[in-house]
Structure formats: C-alpha cells, structure tokens
Amino acid sequence: MAELNLVEAVNRALAWEMEHDPAVVLLGEDIGVNGGVFRATVGLQQRFGAARVIDTALAETAIAGTAVGMAAMGLKPVAEIQFSGFIYPTLDHIINHASRLRHRTRGRLACPLVLRSPCGAGIHAPEHHSESPEALFAHVPGLRVVMPSSPGRAYGLLLAAIRDPDPVIFLEPTRLYRLFKQEVADDGAALPLDVCFTLRAGNDLTLVSWGAMLQETQAAAEVLAAEGIGAEVVDLATLKPLDMATILDSVARTGRCVIVHEAARSGGLGAEIAANLAERGIYSLQAPVQRVTGYDVVVPLARLEYQYLPSVERIVAAARQTLEVT
Amino acid sequence: MAELNLVEAVNRALAWEMEHDPAVVLLGEDIGVNGGVFRATVGLQQRFGAARVIDTALAETAIAGTAVGMAAMGLKPVAEIQFSGFIYPTLDHIINHASRLRHRTRGRLACPLVLRSPCGAGIHAPEHHSESPEALFAHVPGLRVVMPSSPGRAYGLLLAAIRDPDPVIFLEPTRLYRLFKQEVADDGAALPLDVCFTLRAGNDLTLVSWGAMLQETQAAAEVLAAEGIGAEVVDLATLKPLDMATILDSVARTGRCVIVHEAARSGGLGAEIAANLAERGIYSLQAPVQRVTGYDVVVPLARLEYQYLPSVERIVAAARQTLEVT
C-alpha cells in the first residue's frame, strides 16, 4: 500500500485502467507531456504513448464532442477539462448527446465516457478557476455525477466511473488534491457507484456533504463531539443518481439534518436532498433542515474566497440551531 | 385592448420597447425576414430595420457572446435561441460573463441582456425541441430567470426583463404560444419581477407551478374545487431570485404544498422550493411536500411526451395524498 494524496490516487487509477483496458484513452489540454496542470496524468503519456494520452488543442466543445464519438465507437475516453470554470462549453455535448446516446438509439450505441475536472475554491486560484458546477450536471437525466472526498475514494470511484457503461462526470476537489495522504492499495478495486459513504456514525444529527466540504464538515463533527454531540457524517460521493436511502435512514435515527456544500445555495444539490427530506423524511425531522452553502454570489476572487466558503463555524452554528429545537 | 395569445404578447412587448428605447436590438436565427420560427418577432425587422432586428448566422455561442459585448456597450440586446435544446452553447457566456460582468468590474460595466427562448414539451416537436432548462439558469448567481404563463404576464414580464439592468433569461412555454388568448393592454406597462403571482386563492393546499404546467395545475385546482377542496395556485413567474415569501405565506395558511414542474425531477427548481419549505416552513407543513414533475429521463420524442409531462391526474393524485394526512 502506498501513501497517496488525492491527485496521486487519480493518477494511479488512470494508470491501472489504462494498463488493463486498451480501450481507455485520455484526452485534454496539457495532460500529456506536462502531465496535467495538477499532475493528475503525470507519466501516463510516457507510459502509454501519445495516441492514448492525447494532448488536445484548446477546444472544450470538441474535447467533449470527440469523446462522444470515441465512446460510441467502443473506446473509453476519459476527458479532462482543465478547470471546471471551462466546463460549460461541454454541456451541449454532455446534455444533448452523451447523456442520451444510449436512450436515443435504444441501446444500439452507448457512451461510456468520463469527463474529469478539478472543481471548487480554496486554493487562491485565478478567476473562473473555483467553480462548483455539480448541480448543473446532477439535473441531467442519463448522467452519473461523482465527487470523491479522499484519496481512497478517488481511486475506487474513478475506476468505477471508467468501467461504468454510461457517461460519468467526475469532479475532483482541487483543494483536496494535495491536502492529505492516505494508504491506498493500488489493486484495481473499484468502489460502488450510486451509494453514499457514512464516514462517521452518530445519533444526534446527520451532516451530509461531498467533496472538499467534508473537511469542514468532519471538523465540525469533531467540535460537536467535544461537546458530547454525536454527528453522523455522510459523504454523498455519487451525486447522481442520489442514494437517498442512506440519508433517510440516518435522519430517521437522528431527526436532524444539516447539508453542507460549496456551490451557490439556490438550486444547489443540497436543495434536492432537503426536498427529499420534506417529501419522504418529514416525519423523522425533529427540526428544520439546514443548508450551509456558498452564497448566491459569484465565487469571489482569492481575497474573499474563504468568506464565501462554508466554514466550520457556520456548520457548527447551523448544527447547534438544529439541535436547539426540541 | 387586444385579444392576444402568448406569442403575440411577446411580439407586442418587443415592439413597444423597440419603439420607445433605441438601445433595444434583437438578434437570433430566423428572427428577421421570417419573423421567428414561432413568429415571435414577426414584422419587427420590417418596422425597425435589419440593423436592429438581426438575422444571425447559426452560432448560439456567438449569439450569446456578442450580446454580452453589445450590452456592455450600452445596447439592450434581446437574443433569441430558437429552441431551448440549443441553449446549452450559450451557457459559457451566460455563466462566465453575462451573470458577472457587473460584479467583476464592480459596476463599471453591466450586462442588460435578455436571452429569450421557447421551452418545454407538448407540441409534438422534433428531438431536442422540448427541453425545460430553467433549473440550470436558476442556479447561477447574477441572473434573473423568468417564465410567463399567460399572454398578459408574457407582455408585462418581458418588458420588465428588457428594462432590467441585469441579464434575464426569459423562457417562453411553446405549448402556450397559441393555446389561448387574453385581453392585453399594449400600454408598455411592465409587471414586477422577483415576485410570484397568486392565480387562485384557496385554504386547503398550495399548488406551486410555472409556465405551461399552470394549465394542468389550474385544471387540477378545478377538479379539487369540484370536491370542495380549495387549492391556492401560485405562479412562480420569476424563477430566480425566488419569491419564497409568497409561497411560505400561502403554506402557512394551507399547511400543504404540491409543486408541479415539467423539467426532470432531480435538481429541478421544485427542489429549491421544497428545500425552503423544509427549512423555513416546516412548522406550517401538515403533510409531506409533494413534487409532481417530469421524470428523471430524457424528454421523450412525441409519442411518449404526454406520458412524460405531469398530468392533471397526477397532480390531483398528489394533492389528494397530501390532503389525506391529518
């Protein structure tokens, strides 16, 4: 077992699958010789050649669109969008084609592509480099959307995403790329998609989050634990389709739920979870649901980004408020 | 006062504002000589000239992008995207530029553009012609998103959208274009943005919807009324920012809420409303919130589209279920 940070885990998963499945190809800007601006693909072009690790021209629409063509012809393209602020030109191909190629040909053609992109704020990156677009994708039928929150889950979920016969949007929280290391067995073992991971058990309230925000969420759980409050922490992991069963189960026990995400509040994925609670968990709820999210503003440039991002303080405050209700 | 259907009301509002504000220009595919594929702009190029009613080449990205440039230079572009299935190539400019130009220049430049597009299913249109993309836009900070549900509101809200100093996405339900007529005074009077319209008062439950779905929703209210059940019907009208005050008020009285929309359920705008109820209306709720929505599938081609769309039957069933809870 090696000690890996998240970006290294991504790299290992890509390498494993390229090694074991000749259909896997990578494409994107600066992923070859340069190994990716975050080094997610470092060494892979050397190892697998420039035909399978394709340094593309600067053209996100065509990166997504050619990946659709490759996937339909039996390759398993893993396309990288350099930063999620540049992912919008891919939406047309993802929504109008990738997500529905199987459906519109009644299974004759499929689209097993993965669209990888770093996402999120917190690394003092330039403008348009800190976006959290997961909700845009999570609304699109036919897609899977995945966001890992640790090196181990990055490894196992990325393998699952590549092996999945349908398109997967795989968003990697930039802030976690090098934040911490974990023992990860490079054994090609995939984790299951479509299920949440319960990172911490607790009976007093449920904290639901995903991606980088699990840092703050878990820290908040620690703060609460110090006060004797048991917070259950659920990592969404697969954002679409949503494993509400796990969340409803948890809330059935705790009666309280705080949802934490980095994207803007309105229409964020937290809304879908809260809506499900309002529909199917309302009798369990002993207090109003709370969302601690990015504000409904443009992610600010570096100097204010940590005032935008949900903090441990905000999560703890929301949890306390939830717990005050008796 | 003239009897107008919705598409005529759109046409009158455009004409009024072009007449009174020389900064208003229209651009889009087939909007000039042809008057738009739905005739929304019919007669306007003749009246205001080809320089102000611009038949563009086939390039949605550039339609949105040049509109940003025009708006920044003091014009008030109203761009038409021919069908909302072709709106995705505009997202990059809408999200990365239009929505934030004011913010990123701290008010030095603004972006008073309107992006109009027909939306929704139900007219047996070809593939990709029946999309309901409102939730994608409603998640984006800095935007306004508006959807009228009657000729009168189309007229007044479109005028408000054009006059608004910030970008507005204006989605027009295709199914309503010619469905019914209304007396509309062509007097240049705008309706307020950012507020819901209560179309019908009732004390037993609240039905919230927008756009074409208000047809089924109001019909459902009639069915319920025949059984002595008073349904309050709220038309969202401005989908972002959301006027939750009106909805919370209503639910405070009725204690029950059914949200109806045509877009796919997961991550649809109904989630945001339900989430707000779970956060701020939970003590009013006497029953679980219900969403009656399009399924989480690709909008089917014509032969199944009415099995996709929420029906009166489905809405009534949801309402009944809500009312059964005591």
Added chain:
Amino acid sequence: MAVVARFEVEYTRFLDAEGKATQPLPPFALDPAALIPLYRAMTQARLFDAKAIALQRTGKIGTFASALGQEAIGIGVASAMRVEDVLVPSYRDHAAQLQRGVTMAESLLYWGGDERGSNFAVPRMDFPIAVPIATQVCHAAGCAYAFKLRNEPRVAVCILGDGGTSKGDFYEALNLAAVWQAPLVVVVNNNQWAISVPRSQQSAAPTLAQKAIAAGIEGCQADGNDIVAVRHLAQQAIAKARAGGGPSLIEAISYRLGDHTTADDATRYRDPAEVEPQWAFEPIRRLRNHLLRLNAWSAEQEEALVRECSEAVNAAVEAYLATPPPTAADMFDQLYAALPAALREQRAAALHFAPHDGGDHG
C-alpha cells in the same frame, strides 16, 4: 512583406444541368451497372421524401425535413463509403441513411416520434441523426480518432448544412481532426439556405470549402446536384482518409427546393421565382439524361423503377403504422445500461399513470 502561404479552392462538375459531360468522366460514370443503382437510390429517396411529407400533412408523422433536390449528396457520399465506415448524419440525410441500409420504416418511426427508429438493424455503428446543428462533426472526428488508434481502415463521414459551418463545433472538430490526421470526411450540403437565412448572410466567405483552410486541410467544391462529381470527390477524400492522408472538406453546392421542414413555409422569406429555375439543375433528371445519353435507360425501366420504389415506400409505411406504440417503460429502460435504484419508483409511477390504451393523449 512576403507571401508566406497560398491557397486555392477548386470546383468540380462532370455533368451539366442537361446531363452532358463537361470533362472526361471517371470510369464509374460510364458504367451503367454503377450508375443505375445510384439512380435507383435517388429515386427511392425522393419518393420516400414525398411520402413522408404527405404523412406529416395527415398527422401520421411529426415534423419532417425534406431532402428534395439534394439527393445526389446523400447517395453520392454514402455510395462511396464501405459498410464498415461510419456515417454521422444530420436530420436532412435520410438519402444517405437509406443508402447505408437504414430502412424507410425505421426513418418513419423516428420522424413519427419514436426513439426505436434510431435503432437501425443494419448500419449498427452509424450515428443517429443529429438535430443540434454541427455537433455531429465533433462526433465524427472522435469516431475517426478511434479508427486511427485501432489501426482500422475505416473512415468517418459526416454531413452538415451550410448553416452548420457557422458553428464552433464544425471548426473545432476540423481543427482537431487535422492535427490528428484522422480519417474523416466532412461534407457540407450547401443547399443555400439555413431555414430563412440565405447563404450570403451565413458567412462572408465566398466559398464554404475555404473553411478547410482554417484547419490546414484540403477543401473543395462540387456541384452537389451532379452525383458524378459528388461521388468522385467523396471517393477520393474517403480513399485519402483511409490511406492515412487525413481529413478533407467537400462543399457540395445544391439547392433546397422545398421548405426547410414541414413546419416551415419558405414563401415567407424566399421568392418562389428564385426557386423555379433551380429545378433545371436537380440531380435526378440530370443523371437520367446522362443515362439516356449512354443508352442505358428507357421509359419502361423508369416506369418499373417508380413502381418498385413506390411499393417499397408503401410497404415501409405499412410496417411503420403497424409498429406497436412504445410504452412508458421505454422512457426508462435504455437510459442507463441498468436502471439505477433511484429511478425504480419513478418508473413504477410512469407505468401506473400511463393511459391504459398506451395512446398519446396530447
């Protein structure tokens, strides 16, 4: 100042409007055994087209995009392809699709509003119709890349309209395919109109073929109503691509004799007086004249052909009309390879609320 690059665009025509040769013909164009199938295919496509319009008018299918007058492009291009090549078509390319083996019944099913119409029994790897303009050029470039990577001697052939050449997808895909030297042939059906927008307003470029120059590849113009020219240039481009010579662009100049689609009324924006003379250039008459000149065609053959083709159309219509309707479950069952757990409840609800007769209650 020094000139650092020079480019030319060439125009090719073999048969003039009367079907007379304007220059030495390629061998196939002197061979009735090669020409008659093309003639037959164009005739079949046109009869299908007319029937589809009629079916739309009577509410039996939805909106339909006629290829009237542009049959030489679809048949010329598709007949130059091998079975194992891949066609990546637009919504106006049923001529090419039929040539590839898509059945008329399948086509009607699609235009009738049923996804099963894109589940072709024969060209299993061909793309379904692309409605979002020019997106298919990206898909075709991706297909071509896959062929090249796997060393398969296959070519991706993509067709789009003159309007489509204004869209970013077209340029991005050509540029990438050129860098990749991928086996891609892109054919522009320049039928002079993008709904109501005439070619002159679509681009200030005097030819659309010259858009290839932006990608550093070859672009040429064909008389798109001369199936000999279309097929010849397509053959050359496909052979070049197959041999590793990279992508090409062919602008096939034709004319949209009909409305944009059945939902369109071209008289709103196009003077019928402009259309009238264009009939003189249409491709079927032109090839017939050539065949007559070769003494390879007769009135009897014509009559028999029309009869056969009409019968085939009618049989297709019957098969189409006899197809049982899709069910609510069809909305769910091919969305993913396996239905996600989260969708089970919705699928059940859809079946629960489905009208008992399976009909469409719009």
Added chain:
Amino acid sequence: MAVVARFEVEYTRFLDAEGKATQPLPPFALDPAALIPLYRAMTQARLFDAKAIALQRTGKIGTFASALGQEAIGIGVASAMRVEDVLVPSYRDHAAQLQRGVTMAESLLYWGGDERGSNFAVPRMDFPIAVPIATQVCHAAGCAYAFKLRNEPRVAVCILGDGGTSKGDFYEALNLAAVWQAPLVVVVNNNQWAISVPRSQQSAAPTLAQKAIAAGIEGCQADGNDIVAVRHLAQQAIAKARAGGGPSLIEAISYRLGDHTTADDATRYRDPAEVEPQWAFEPIRRLRNHLLRLNAWSAEQEEALVRECSEAVNAAVEAYLATPPPTAADMFDQLYAALPAALREQRAAALHFAPHDGGDHG
C-alpha cells in the same frame, strides 16, 4: 475542375532582430518622438511584469501571467488605438492595458485577488481581462456591432493567444463580424505555446492568419517582436475598420520567453535550449537598436527611463499594498444593480460570519 478562389497570407517585418530596417519604414518609425513613448511603454510593461512575478513569489499576489518578450504586441496594438476605441483583452495583455491607461496598481489588485482591480479609473469602457479563452472575441464582435449600429467611429480591438484560435468562439465571432462588416480587429498573440501545447499541435494550419479566410476576411502575419510591424498593421486594420471596411485578423508571431504563468514550470515540457536563442529576437532590445541607429537614444536616457519606470512600479506596489481589503459585502453589492430581496438574509449572514479583521483565513 476550375479554381474558384485564391488566397494569400502575407508576412510583415520592418526591423530585424538587430533593429535594422529590412524595408522602407513607415513615417512613425523614423520619428523618435513617436518611437520613444513606445520604447518607454514596453520597458515599463517589462519592469511591471518582473515585479509582478516577484510579488507572486513572495505571496503578495496570486497567479500571474507574464508577457515577457511579447511587449511589442500589447504596446504596438494599443498605441494604434484611439481613446474611444475599446480593448477586449486576455489575461496576458497587461502591456496593452497599461498603454490604454489601466494603472499598475489596478492590475496588481486584480492579480491579487480583488475584483476592484477591474474597475479601471481610465479606460472605463474597456473590457476586463478574459480568462475563459477566446470568449472575448465574441464580446469584441458585439462591441463592434454596437459601434456600427450607432454610427460611432470606434473600433473594438481584441487580443487572444495562439491556443485561443482553436476555440469555437473565435471562429463564430469572426464569421459573424465579417457578415456584419463590424469594426473589429482581432490580434493573435502567437507566442508559440498554449501552456505546454506547442503551436504545431494546436493546429495543422501553417499560419494562424489563414484562419481569417474561413470568415472571408483579411488575415496577415506580423513579426510580433517588431513593434514597427505590429503597430503598422494594427493601424492599418484599425483605420480600415473605422472607415467601414470590416474586420481583420493579425497574427503577431512572438515567443513566450517565460513560464505560462507563475503556476507553471515550462521546463517540464520545453527544452530551455529552445528558449535561449529566442532572446535574440525580443522586442525591446530590437527597438533600442533601432533608436540607437537613429541616434535617438543614449545610455543616460536608458538609465533614467529604467529609474523612472522602476519608481512607478514601486509606487504602484505601495498603492496596491495599501488598499484596504474588500469586505464580505463586496460579494453581494455589485452582483445586481440592486440587491434582490432574496439575497438580504445571505448578505447579513456573510457579514455576521466574516472574520473580524477582514482577513483571509484560507
């Protein structure tokens, strides 16, 4: 076959690497009073650039994109513009921006992570930097359209990189602007690299200037390190645009002597041995040699200039560092013209949770 269109791309250089004239010079290039401000501006831009990199290294600003060696493009182009024209720049265009009147303190504020840096006191109508590649070409085309519609004799000038020419926005915007005959000048800073992707992998087109042909407009190449060539071609293109002659494309060939940005390490993908000889072509030395040849420059002047420019940089750094930090309210207050009611609560929450020292606790 007949040739139906012919195109050429011309390359312009006036001063060779040693600053020697290669052909008769345009009048301004013989006039020290015209040249010295250009020399000064390039020097100022380079000193600013070096300081910005140093500030990034010490954590005083964020990622910064150096224009080292490409100063002739920004200064050449911007100096050919009128005040009332509009610059629509990319992130590498601070040279052009400074020439337009953006202050160094504003630029630092932007790169320091503060939106107020794009609230220029002087070129009020210039666009802020575009980070999403090539999107700005669309904006510039829209600006140009507005000028034309209002009969204003103004020109929109847009700069992008070689990588940017692969993006759909670039082609779509050029094509539209050409149809509109809008007063637009698009300048490609071909610095040979798009991060790690060399020009040769960006496009198979032998020149980027020829991408203009796809839009039916004129495209030309300049030695982008020869400010005389850049300014001359820019002047011509701007004058043509202003006179109603429509858009042009200029490919200015330069070289990125530094890393892509401070977040990049070019040695990972680019042999330093490739870079070394490129220093011989850099624009400042070249113009200095020309000035020396004109007897219009001295060591004393050089020394004084560097002193003045350095002082100006230092003053800007001080002004930047002295700027009070933004507050949480700044996230909300310019998002809309007026704060929507729905945002009031969030704004209050942001203020409530803001750190008391206003600092950045990332």
